[in-house]
Amino acid sequence: MKPETLLYPTPKGLYCEKGGFYIDPVQPVEKALITHGHADHARAGHTYVLATRETLDIMRIRYGDAFCVSSQAAELGARSTIGDVTASFHPAGHVLGSAQIAVEAGGTRIVVSGDYKRRRDPTCQPFELVPCDVFISEATFGLPVFHHPDDRGEIAKLLHSLRQFPERAHLVGAYALGKAQRVIALLREAGYDAPIFIHGALSKLCDYYGSQGIELGDIRPATVDVGDKQSFAGAVIIGPPSALADKWARRFPDPVAIFASGWMLVRQRAKQRGVELPMIISDHCDWPELTETIREIGPGQVWVTHGREEALVRWCELEGIAARPLHLVGYDDEGE
Amino acid sequence: MRAFAELLDRLVLTPQRNAKIKLMADYFRNAPDPDRGYALAAIAGTLTLKAVKPNVLRQLVLERMDEVLFRYSYDYIGDLAETISLVWERPSSRETAVQDVSLASVMHQLEMAGRANVHGLVRNLLDQLEGSSRFALLKLITGGLRIGVSARLVKQALADMGKVDITEIETLWHGLSPPYTALFRWLDGKADKPELDMPAVFHAVMLATPVGDNDLAALDPKDYAAEWKWDGIRVQLASLAGMRRLYSRSGDDISGAFPDILEAADFEGIIDGELLVGGTMRTNRATRTFSDLQQRLNRKTVTRKMLEEYPAFIRGYDLLFAGRRDIRHERFLARRAALSALIEKAEPSRFDLSPLVPFSSWEELDRLRADPPDPVIEGIMLKRLDSPYTSGRSKGPWFKWKREPYNVDAVLMYAQRGHGKRSSYYSDFTFGVWTESDGKDVLVPVGKAYFGFTDAELEVLDRYVRNNTVERFGPVRSIRAEPDHGFVVEVAFEGINFSPRHKSGVAMRFPRISRLRTDKPPREADRLETLLAMIGQPDGDMETAREPI
Numbered sequence: 001m002k003p004e005t006l007l008y009p010t011p012k013g014l015y016c017e018k019g020g021f022y023i024d025p026v027q028p029v030e031k032a033l034i035t036h037g038h039a040d041h042a043r044a045g046h047t048y049v050l051a052t053r054e055t056l057d058i059m060r061i062r063y064g065d066a067f068c069v070s071s072q073a074a075e076l077g078a079r080s081t082i083g084d085v086t087a088s089f090h091p092a093g094h095v096l097g098s099a100q101i102a103v104e105a106g107g108t109r110i111v112v113s114g115d116y117k118r119r120r121d122p123t124c125q126p127f128e129l130v131p132c133d134v135f136i137s138e139a140t141f142g143l144p145v146f147h148h149p150d151d152r153g154e155i156a157k158l159l160h161s162l163r164q165f166p167e168r169a170h171l172v173g174a175y176a177l178g179k180a181q182r183v184i185a186l187l188r189e190a191g192y193d194a195p196i197f198i199h200g201a202l203s204k205l206c207d208y209y210g211s212q213g214i215e216l217g218d219i220r221p222a223t224v225d226v227g228d229k230q231s232f233a234g235a236v237i238i239g240p241p242s243a244l245a246d247k248w249a250r251r252f253p254d255p256v257a258i259f260a261s262g263w264m265l266v267r268q269r270a271k272q273r274g275v276e277l278p279m280i281i282s283d284h285c286d287w288p289e290l291t292e293t294i295r296e297i298g299p300g301q302v303w304v305t306h307g308r309e310e311a312l313v314r315w316c317e318l319e320g321i322a323a324r325p326l327h328l329v330g331y332d333d334e335g336e
Numbered sequence: 337m338r339a340f341a342e343l344l345d346r347l348v349l350t351p352q353r354n355a356k357i358k359l360m361a362d363y364f365r366n367a368p369d370p371d372r373g374y375a376l377a378a379i380a381g382t383l384t385l386k387a388v389k390p391n392v393l394r395q396l397v398l399e400r401m402d403e404v405l406f407r408y409s410y411d412y413i414g415d416l417a418e419t420i421s422l423v424w425e426r427p428s429s430r431e432t433a434v435q436d437v438s439l440a441s442v443m444h445q446l447e448m449a450g451r452a453n454v455h456g457l458v459r460n461l462l463d464q465l466e467g468s469s470r471f472a473l474l475k476l477i478t479g480g481l482r483i484g485v486s487a488r489l490v491k492q493a494l495a496d497m498g499k500v501d502i503t504e505i506e507t508l509w510h511g512l513s514p515p516y517t518a519l520f521r522w523l524d525g526k527a528d529k530p531e532l533d534m535p536a537v538f539h540a541v542m543l544a545t546p547v548g549d550n551d552l553a554a555l556d557p558k559d560y561a562a563e564w565k566w567d568g569i570r571v572q573l574a575s576l577a578g579m580r581r582l583y584s585r586s587g588d589d590i591s592g593a594f595p596d597i598l599e600a601a602d603f604e605g606i607i608d609g610e611l612l613v614g615g616t617m618r619t620n621r622a623t624r625t626f627s628d629l630q631q632r633l634n635r636k637t638v639t640r641k642m643l644e645e646y647p648a649f650i651r652g653y654d655l656l657f658a659g660r661r662d663i664r665h666e667r668f669l670a671r672r673a674a675l676s677a678l679i680e681k682a683e684p685s686r687f688d689l690s691p692l693v694p695f696s697s698w699e700e701l702d703r704l705r706a707d708p709p710d711p712v713i714e715g716i717m718l719k720r721l722d723s724p725y726t727s728g729r730s731k732g733p734w735f736k737w738k739r740e741p742y743n744v745d746a747v748l749m750y751a752q753r754g755h756g757k758r759s760s761y762y763s764d765f766t767f768g769v770w771t772e773s774d775g776k777d778v779l780v781p782v783g784k785a786y787f788g789f790t791d792a793e794l795e796v797l798d799r800y801v802r803n804n805t806v807e808r809f810g811p812v813r814s815i816r817a818e819p820d821h822g823f824v825v826e827v828a829f830e831g832i833n834f835s836p837r838h839k840s841g842v843a844m845r846f847p848r849i850s851r852l853r854t855d856k857p858p859r860e861a862d863r864l865e866t867l868l869a870m871i872g873q874p875d876g877d878m879e880t881a882r883e884p885i
Binding site for chain 1: 342345346348349350351355358359362401402404405406408409412413414415418419422423425466467753755757759760761810811
């Protein structure tokens with residue numbers, strides 16, 4: 001069948017008419033398949049939700065038990081029939097529980113990547129290549145400027161600064177789901193075994209990662225009762241990015257503002273946010289990884305969504321791969 | 337190259353002075369010679385490299401990249417060097433790892449390259465370096481290294497590194513050149529202080545301390561000379577052995593912008609004085625304001641038109657060298673006599689002598705200070721008659737006694753978050769005063785201030801901003817400011833002038849928030865007319881306003 005009739009964009013999100021479901025809908029719907037737990041993809045209020053067990057757990061942690069009427073955990077790699085189509089979930093390597101969703105009918109298979117990355121990440125399963133006719137790729141960092149450096153070098157920058165400025169608190173802004181835990185895990189891999197202090201907004205998710213066997217070491221709440229302000233000198237404290245410029249940051253001695261994000265590659269971005277030490281750590285593909293992934297899958301068509309759609313479409317054209325932008329609305333391409 | 341590139345990346349994003357100094361001092365301690373010398377030159381702006389044209393770089397990148405994709409990238413980043421450093425793909429056929437080419441080797445290769453092979457050399461270097469180093473290289477060769485570090489700050493870093501006084505670095509500075517190997521060997525403690533063969537070097541200036549509350553009571557007026565404190569910039573003019581240099585008080589060489597003064601300096605010696613614009617007293621023409629002087633400042637070169645419209649001159653305060661003889665150890669009066677004799681013979685339109693102000697008591701001097709004879713006077717200097725010329729700021733020999741600042745009550749209109757320690761506070765404020773527009777009173781912004789208040793007052797200001805935000809534009813918040821609801825502050829400033837660039841038509845010098853006027857409703861804040869009336873007056877007191885001289 002024609003792929004355009006199997007899956008197409010609607011104001012509520014990407015819709016599969018033959019299966020009667022939406023993928024990552026941005027408004028409440030009857031039936032939703034969810035790729036991963038980030039708030040712009042996983043919203044509360046759907047009637048029925050199909051997602052990986054971890055994604056469902058994360059939604060429950062964020063929205064409470066009533067986040068939907070009924071839910072079902074999808075086994076990675078298992079095929080399930082929904083209406084007239086088959087759907088299957090495959091690891092996307094983005095955050096814990098993140099999956100690509102393959103939708104198949106009448107001999108046509110479309111893979112919705114959701115958000116994905118190709119780098120090794122100690123906190124989630126690696127991306128799996130799924131052959132398909134249409135690959136729907138995100139393009140958050142879909143510009144040739146984005147070349148994310150090796151994570152270890154970025155962690156080394158933080159460790160170096162801790163030695164250089166032992167009297168200052170090192171305040172790392174990192175998204176609460178995925179990035180924060182990955183930064184902690186990478187610090188541990190680099191041999192940093194001091195306690196890491198976290199903002200309250202991170203505690204439930206860090207606990208959850210721990211319960212899933214992802215070792216984060218000595219994690220403590222960054223509350224002032226821990227001791228006086230000076231006890232945070234030379235400590236690593238992790239909070240959501242918004243907290244860096246919030247009153248919360250005042251409890252720490254002379255903090256170094258750090259932000260762990262793929263956007264930190266752009267100097268002006270770091271400057272505008274008042275970031276003193278940018279750490280270029282991304283949970284998305286950079287440009288070479290996006291283009292390499294498309295080459296490896298070799299799909300008949302590429303549909304491009306949230307991010308720099310035009311550049312990736314242009315690249316596909318140059319490579320002789322049919323491509324078009326999907327123009328889905330409601331996804332936050334800044335969220336990294 | 338990598339260590340240098342990392343240093344640049346950190347410096348650009350580090351707001352605190354001390355942290356910048358630490359980053360530089362650590363780099364200088366760890367980097368090898370002559371790399372660190374070239375890095376120093378790059379930061380201090382003493383590096384001379386043949387510039388590579390942006391077009392050459394554009395051609396290089398388009399050899400490997402689709403033009404449309406490059407345009408998307410450039411539009412997004414907005415800076416050519418940064419865009420190229422980011423999009424550059426090293427050829428995948430060459431499986432060599434990224435190399436770290438030394439900064440010195442890069443300098444050497446660039447120096448040796450002829451016009452014809454610069455293209456190939458830059459391509460080759462870009463292929464060898466990683467992202468940050470590519471950015472540093474491109475910034476160096478396009479001459480666009482803007483990192484927010486003054487020459488003074490980098491000298492402080494050198495002083496910290498070698499545990500020496502910054503004045504020693506300042507004195508040596510203009511006698512040395514990249515890659516500063518002798519300087520670093522001395523700072524490392526591995527060699528003696530370098531000997532200079534250039535006589536017209538900078539000598540650290542003598543600074544005054546402000547007059548404190550009870551300072552004068554303990555001093556005898558007979559021990560001191562008073563002179564006007566002129567509102568220009570303090571300079572040092574060295575003219576020795578045919579070499580002429582004009583330095584700012586921190587030792588920056590500003591000769592390039594003042595050929596008129598250098599040309600007229602046909603004497604031997606080193607003068608300390610005030611750089612001003614207008615006519616000297618010896619030609620009986622008026623000294624012009626600081627804003628006129630500003631037209632001549634911060635330039636590398638100057639046009640003939642600027643020289644005619646804004647003629648510069650030096651008003652002499654002191655003499656450090658009479659001919660080649662160092663007279664800094666002599667008494668103030670003796671040095672002044674020598675200065676007077678030197679200026680007597682110098683070009684009358686370019687040099688005059690700062691006159692002494694006769695007085696017999698501190699009360700008399702205070703009255704003179706409140707009512708100076710020229711609008712370009714910003715206070716009084718007190719100099720002990722027997723004081724030698726010593727570098728730096730020690731309390732006792734010289735005092736500065738400034739005129740009272742101007743004050744207005746203004747209403748806070750916008751607030752922006754601060755940097756560094758203050759990044760969680762709204763600490764940068766735009767304030768306004770009332771003016772009439774279409775028959776209604778509206779606030780017009782007249783200035784910005786981000787200091788003057790205490791930490792406790794900042795808490796109050798920050799809380800007001802957070803609770804009274806009307807609109808947000810990126811990092812800026814617009815604050816509620818109505819006749820009966822708003823925040824009034826007393827703003828103190830050193831001077832005010834007409835400014836066509838500002839909406840209000842006026843610009844203040846050194847405005848700061850001197851008091852929070854929580855007692856005052858916004859409708860009682862000052863009006864623009866009050867500010868306009870202050871322009872050209874020697875002090876801010878409206879009652880004693882006189883015609884400008």
